[in-house]
Amino acid sequence: MAQEMATVSGEELPGESPHYIRDATAMGDARQVVTTADIFASNGMLLVAKGARVDSRQFERLTCHRLAAPIDGMLTAEHAVDPHELALEADRVIERDEVYRRILSRTGDPGRLKYSLNNLKLPAPAQFRLTVMREQRPEIYQHGLRAAMIAFAIAHRRNLAEDECNGALLAALFHDVGEMHTDPGLLNPEHAITTDERRFVHVHPITGYVLLRNMEGFTAPTAQAILQHHERLDGSGYPYGLAGDKISRLGRLVAIADVAQAVIKRFPLPRVDILFRINQRRFDSTLTDTLRDLLHVGPADFRAPPNEEAAAAQANHLAALLQAWQHLRKPLAAPVEGALTFLAERMANLRSLVLQAGFDPDNMSALLEVAQEDTTMQVELCGLLDEMDWLMADIAHEIERRSHELAGLSQGVLKDLLGQLRQ
Numbered sequence: 365m366a367q368e369m370a371t372v373s374g375e376e377l378p379g380e381s382p383h384y385i386r387d388a389t390a391m392g393d394a395r396q397v398v399t400t401a402d403i404f405a406s407n408g409m410l411l412v413a414k415g416a417r418v419d420s421r422q423f424e425r426l427t428c429h430r431l432a433a434p435i436d437g438m439l440t441a442e443h444a445v446d447p448h449e450l451a452l453e454a455d456r457v458i459e460r461d462e463v464y465r466r467i468l469s470r471t472g473d474p475g476r477l478k479y480s481l482n483n484l485k486l487p488a489p490a491q492f493r494l495t496v497m498r499e500q501r502p503e504i505y506q507h508g509l510r511a512a513m514i515a516f517a518i519a520h521r522r523n524l525a526e527d528e529c530n531g532a533l534l535a536a537l538f539h540d541v542g543e544m545h546t547d548p549g550l551l552n553p554e555h556a557i558t559t560d561e562r563r564f565v566h567v568h569p570i571t572g573y574v575l576l577r578n579m580e581g582f583t584a585p586t587a588q589a590i591l592q593h594h595e596r597l598d599g600s601g602y603p604y605g606l607a608g609d610k611i612s613r614l615g616r617l618v619a620i621a622d623v624a625q626a627v628i629k630r631f632p633l634p635r636v637d638i639l640f641r642i643n644q645r646r647f648d649s650t651l652t653d654t655l656r657d658l659l660h661v662g663p664a665d666f667r668a669p670p671n672e673e674a675a676a677a678q679a680n681h682l683a684a685l686l687q688a689w690q691h692l693r694k695p696l697a698a699p700v701e702g703a704l705t706f707l708a709e710r711m712a713n714l715r716s717l718v719l720q721a722g723f724d725p726d727n728m729s730a731l732l733e734v735a736q737e738d739t740t741m742q743v744e745l746c747g748l749l750d751e752m753d754w755l756m757a758d759i760a761h762e763i764e765r766r767s768h769e770l771a772g773l774s775q776g777v778l779k780d781l782l783g784q785l786r787q
Contacts (some may be wrong), residue, residue, distance in 0.1 A: 380426075380434065380435050381544070381545035381546075383544070383546065384544045384545050385426050385427050385435065386420075386427075387496050387499075387500035387501060387544065388418075388439065388496050389418055389421075389423045389426065390419075390423075390500060391441060391495070391496055392417065392418045392422075393419045393420050394499070395443060396417060396442045397417065397418045397441045397442075398415065398416070398417055398440055399412050399413065399416050399439060400437075400438055400439065401414050401438045402414045403431065403432075403435065404431070404432040405429035405430060406429070407429070409429065411429060411431075418439060434489065436492050436493050437489045440488065440492060441492060441495045441496075443495075444491045444494075445498050447481055447482050447484040447486055448482060450509065450537075454477060454509065454513055457510060457513065463628055463633060464510065464513055466659070466660065467513070467517045467658045468513065468517055470517075470521075470658045470660060471520045471658065473520065476520055477513060477516055484530070484533065484581075487581050490538070490576075490579060490581065494537075497541075501544060501548070504540050504543055507625055507626070508536065508541075509537060510628075511537075511618070511621040511624075512532075512533050512534075514620075514621040514625055515532040515536035516529060516532055516533045517655075518532070518617055518651055518658065519532040519533075521657070522650075522654055528613075531583060531586045531589070532614055532617050532621075534582065534586050535589035535590050535614055536622070538572065538576060539569075539589070539590050539593045539618050539622055540572070540622075541571075541575060541576065542568030542569060542570070542571030542572030542573075542575065543565075546564055546565060546568055547564065550565055551565070562764065566602050566603060567603065569590060569591050569593060569594055572591070573590050576590060585612060585614050586614065588615060589614035589617070591615070593615060593618040593619050593622050594619065594622075595607075595610075595611045595615060595619065596619070596647070597611065597616070597645060597646055597647065598645045598646050599706065600706075600762050602765055605766070613648075616647070616648040617648075620640070620647055620655060624640075631750075634661050634666055634747055635750065636655075636656075636659060638744065638747040638751055640652035640655065640656060642721070642748065642751055642752075643751075643755075645713060666739065666740050672732070672736070672742075675732055675742075675745070675749055676732060678746075678749040678753055679729050679732060679749060681753075681787055682718065682728060683725055683727075683728040684784065684787070685714075685785060685787070686715055686725050688780075689711050692780060692781050692784075693708065695774055695777050696773050696774055704770075706766065707759075710759045711759070714752065714759070717748075717752065718752070721745070721748045732745055732746075759785055760782050760786050763781070763782060764782075
C-alpha cells in the first residue's frame, strides 16, 4: 500500500467541483442552506458572508473562483442527514425490502445495525455532503446506504472488532462520495460512455479519498477502503491495479458490498450467488462466502427462466470470442510475455470458467438444450452467461485502462479483440 498512498498523498483537489457546487446551491432552492462562516476565494476575496442564505443564484460566483477551503465546512442545511436519520432510513429499507431484512436477520443481531448507525461520529461537513446526496443525487445516497448495510452485516457476521465494523459501515456509506464530483451525465445509465469519459469515472475513488482522508471521524483504514473499493484481488481493478494482500480487508469488504448492492438492485437474487462463485479470483472468498450465507439463496428465489433465444446468442458470442482469441493472440506477441501477460491471464480465466460451468467451448448451446426441462438449472446457466457477458465487458474496460502498457502491441489486433469482447 505504501506506493499508492504516496501517490495519492501528493494529490490535492483542483478546487471544488462545479458539479458538486451546482448540487449544493440548487438544494438551497428547496430548503434552507446557510453559511456558517465567511466563504473566501483563494486570493482572499470574500464571496459569501457568514449567515447568508445560499441557493442557485450563488452558483456562478462560487465557481468563478478557486475556494480557499472546502465548501462543506462552511454550509449547513435544514433537515440534514444525521446518524438518527440514517438509522430511520435503514429501518425503512428493511421494512420494504425482503432481501435486506433477510441479510440483517441472519447476522444474529439485526438491531446492531440501527445502534451502530445511531452512534456514528459524523462531522458536520460529512452530514452536509450526505444531505446534498439525498436531495440531489438520491441514487448515490441509496446505493451507499444499502452497501453500508451489507458491509456491516458481513463484518458483524465475521465477528470483526467493533471499530472495524464501524469502519466498514462508514467506508461503504461514503464509498462513492467522489461521484459527486463527476458530471451526472456520464453516470446516466442511458449514456453510452466513451473511453475518454470513462477516466473521469475511474478517478472517483481517489477523489473520495482526498475529500475524506483528513476529515474528523474518518480513520486511515476507512479512507483507504474508500480508495480501494474498485480494486480486485487479481489486479484487474482500479485506480492502481492492486492485487492480493495489497488490498486491505476493509477495502475488500466494501468492494463486495458495492457490487452486491448493484446486482441485488438489478437482478434476481441467484445472480449475486453466481457472481461471487465464479469470481473467486477477484474477491475475498472468505467474505463472499459470508455474504452468500447471509443471502441464503433457495429455490423460492429463482424466477421464471430468461429468454432462451437471448441465452443462446450469449453462448454463441462467448464461443466466438474464445475461438477468435486463439487467432488474435498470435500476432500480438510470441511468446506471451510482458505487456500481454495480464490479457492472457484474463482470457485463460474466462475459458476456465466456461469449462467449470460445464460448457463445451466448441458447442456452447448444448448445455442450454439439456437444461430446457429443468427451470432451476436453466436460470443458473443463464445467470452464468450473464455474468460472463459482464466479465467480457470488464476485460475490455481493463484493456482501455491499461492502454499505455499495450502501446507496443498491434493496435489493429487489439481493436479487433475489443470488438469481439463487446459484440
